Amino acid sequence: MVPEDRPHVAEPTDAPEPGSRRQKSAAPASCEGTDGEAALVARLRAGHEAAFEEIVDSWSPMLLRLARTFVSTDASAQEIVQETWLAVVKGLDRFEGRSALRTWVFRIVTNLGKTRGVREARAVPWSSLAPADSGPTVDPSRFRGPDDPWAHNWTPAGAPQRWEPTPEDALLAGEIRAEVAKALEALPDQQRVVVSLRDVHGLSADEVCSALDISSTNQRVLLHRGRAHLRLVLEDYYRGREMKAR
Amino acid sequence: MSEQPGGRGADLTLTCTELVELVTDYLEGSVDDATRVAVEAHLALCPGCAAYIEQMHETLRVVGRVPVESLSDAARDELMNAFRTFHTPAT
Numbered sequence: 050m051v052p053e054d055r056p057h058v059a060e061p062t063d064a065p066e067p068g069s070r071r072q073k074s075a076a077p078a079s080c081e082g083t084d085g086e087a088a089l090v091a092r093l094r095a096g097h098e099a100a101f102e103e104i105v106d107s108w109s110p111m112l113l114r115l116a117r118t119f120v121s122t123d124a125s126a127q128e129i130v131q132e133t134w135l136a137v138v139k140g141l142d143r144f145e146g147r148s149a150l151r152t153w154v155f156r157i158v159t160n161l162g163k164t165r166g167v168r169e170a171r172a173v174p175w176s177s178l179a180p181a182d183s184g185p186t187v188d189p190s191r192f193r194g195p196d197d198p199w200a201h202n203w204t205p206a207g208a209p210q211r212w213e214p215t216p217e218d219a220l221l222a223g224e225i226r227a228e229v230a231k232a233l234e235a236l237p238d239q240q241r242v243v244v245s246l247r248d249v250h251g252l253s254a255d256e257v258c259s260a261l262d263i264s265s266t267n268q269r270v271l272l273h274r275g276r277a278h279l280r281l282v283l284e285d286y287y288r289g290r291e292m293k294a295r
Numbered sequence: 296m297s298e299q300p301g302g303r304g305a306d307l308t309l310t311c312t313e314l315v316e317l318v319t320d321y322l323e324g325s326v327d328d329a330t331r332v333a334v335e336a337h338l339a340l341c342p343g344c345a346a347y348i349e350q351m352h353e354t355l356r357v358v359g360r361v362p363v364e365s366l367s368d369a370a371r372d373e374l375m376n377a378f379r380t381f382h383t384p385a386t
């Protein structure tokens with residue numbers, strides 16, 4: 050019997066690399082080198098509960114986000130992720146390490162999700178949709194017109210102003226996080242999943258492309274539009290505060 | 296790839312309108328060297344675009360902290376049980 054190592058043990062390989070932009074709430078067990086990965090797989094196969102617990106806890110949120118692209122309810126997504134982990138438990142000994150463990154797990158989610166999506170008759174798989182709009186991400190009226198000597202540069206009123214205090218200031222942080230969370234949920238499906246996987250869950254661009262089966266150009270376009278919109282939401286929030294202060 | 300994202304060839308001047316659409320490619324490191332240099336030169340001289348990109352960084356820091364959904368405790372317990380059943384160590 051292996052003693053439970055709760056609360057989970059911090060292995061050196063799980064620490065975020067210094068200087069990496071991975072978010073603190075994102076999966077700590079990602080981006081491991083091949084050694085870390087091999088060690089993780091070995092620990093799992095040897096029955097280390099703490100290792101399994103750790104990947105379940107750190108990867109489930111992103112798996113839920115991915116699963117949710119195939120089905121229309123959170124409950125279905127929960128079931129897909131549950132089935133995925135059961136498949137991992139049973140298939141671990143057959144995992145050959147030809148792909149990263151996490152990539153393998155994503156693939157299981159995708160396969161189960163597709164099957165389930167068909168069963169639930171979800172009309173169009175989201176990845177087959179072309180990204181909708183392709184216009185500018187910043188309102189053109191904020192820039193000077195073509196006849197201006199400073200054509201296509203910001204107008205004085207249109208130029209972004211520094212945010213004071215910053216969104217991390219204790220006074221604003223909670224409210225701002227709630228605003229951004231709401232805006233993220235309101236993004237068009239494709240943008241929401243790409244921004245979530247990249248910027249909330251800390252996946253790499255390559256992981257997102259392969260998990261969602263989209264091209265890197267498409268991934269970038271969706272990320273660009275989604276991020277631009279979230280920045281705009283925050284900007285509106287700051288402008289609203291300013292108006293009130295007057 | 297046939298198309299270099301954000302590639303601008305020999306033209307090294309950027310307008311603000313162009314810069315805001317290059318921000319993601321720039322942050323992703325997917326622009327060519329000439330474009331990267333042009334973006335950085337523009338940012339050094341343009342307070343509006345410098346504020347824009349700083350806001351983008353701040354936005355991403357907030358996005359990285361939004362609450363996330365996880366598995367229910369019941370589901371998690373069930374998984375831990377399944378793991379124990381399948382992978383009981385030999386000792």
Ligand SMILES: [Zn+2]
Pocket residue numbers: 202203310311314337341343344345
């Ligand atoms: Zn500018």
